[in-house]
Amino acid sequence: MKKVYISSSLEQTEKIGAEFAASLNGDEFIAMYGDLGAGKTAFVRGMASYICPLCRVSSPSYTLINEYVGGKFPLYHFDVYRITDDDALYSTGFYDYPGSGVCVCEWSENIPYAIPQGAIRITLEHLGENERRITVIRDQNEDFSD
Numbered sequence: 747m748k749k750v751y752i753s754s755s756l757e758q759t760e761k762i763g764a765e766f767a768a769s770l771n772g773d774e775f776i777a778m779y780g781d782l783g784a785g786k787t788a789f790v791r792g793m794a795s796y797i798c799p800l801c802r803v804s805s806p807s808y809t810l811i812n813e814y815v816g817g818k819f820p821l822y823h824f825d826v827y828r829i830t831d832d833d834a835l836y837s838t839g840f841y842d843y844p845g846s847g848v849c850v851c852e853w854s855e856n857i858p859y860a861i862p863q864g865a866i867r868i869t870l871e872h873l874g875e876n877e878r879r880i881t882v883i884r885d886q887n888e889d890f891s892d
C-alpha cells in the first residue's frame with residue numbers, strides 16, 4: 747500500500763507524522779529516506795507528538811539514538827547519517843532494539859542491509875523551498891501461495 751502526501755509547511759509535515767503515528771500498532775520499524783533538510787526529523791517530531799505528547803524531540807544526529815518512553819508505546823529514533831559500515835552500526839546498539847516499540851530510522855539509505863523485512867518505508871523529497879512530497883509504503887507481505 748502506498749500513500750503520497752504533499753506538504754507545504756513544516757507544521758503540515760508534523761501533522762502528517764502525527765496522523766501516521768496514530769495508524770501504528772506499536773511494534774513497527776520505519777525506514778526513512780530523504781536528503782538533508784527534507785523534513786525527516788520534523789515528521790518524527792509529529793509522530794512523537796502523538797505517541798508521547800510530553801516528550802521533546804531533537805535531531806539525534808550526534809547521539810544516534812533517542813528514546814522516548816512513557817507514551818502510548820516506546821519510540822526509538824535513530825539517525826544513521828554518520829554510520830558507514832555494519833561494525834559502526836552494531837556498536838551503536840542498533841541491533842538490540844527492534845522488538846517492542848516503534849523504531850524510526852533517518853538516513854536508512856546508509857544501512858540497506860539492516861532494514862528489517864516488512865519495514866514501513868517513508869521517503870521525503872524536496873519539491874520547492876517549503877514543499878515536500880512524502881511517500882509512505884507499507885508492504886502487505888500477503889502470502890497468496892496456497
Ligand SMILES: Nc1ncnc2c1ncn2[C@@H]1O[C@H](COP(=O)(O)OP(=O)(O)OP(=O)(O)O)[C@@H](O)[C@H]1O
Nearest residue numbers: 753754755756759781782783784785786787788876
Ligand atoms: N513542508 C516542509 N516540511 C518539513 N520541513 C520543511 C518544510 N518546508 C520547509 N521546511 C524546513 O526544512 C527543514 C527540515 O528540517 P529537518 O531537520 O526536519 O530535516 P531532516 O530531513 O531531518 O534533515 P537531516 O538529514 O539533516 O536530519 C526545516 O528547516 C524546516 O523548517
Ligand SMILES: [Mg+2]
Nearest residue numbers: 786787805852
Ligand atoms: Mg533529521
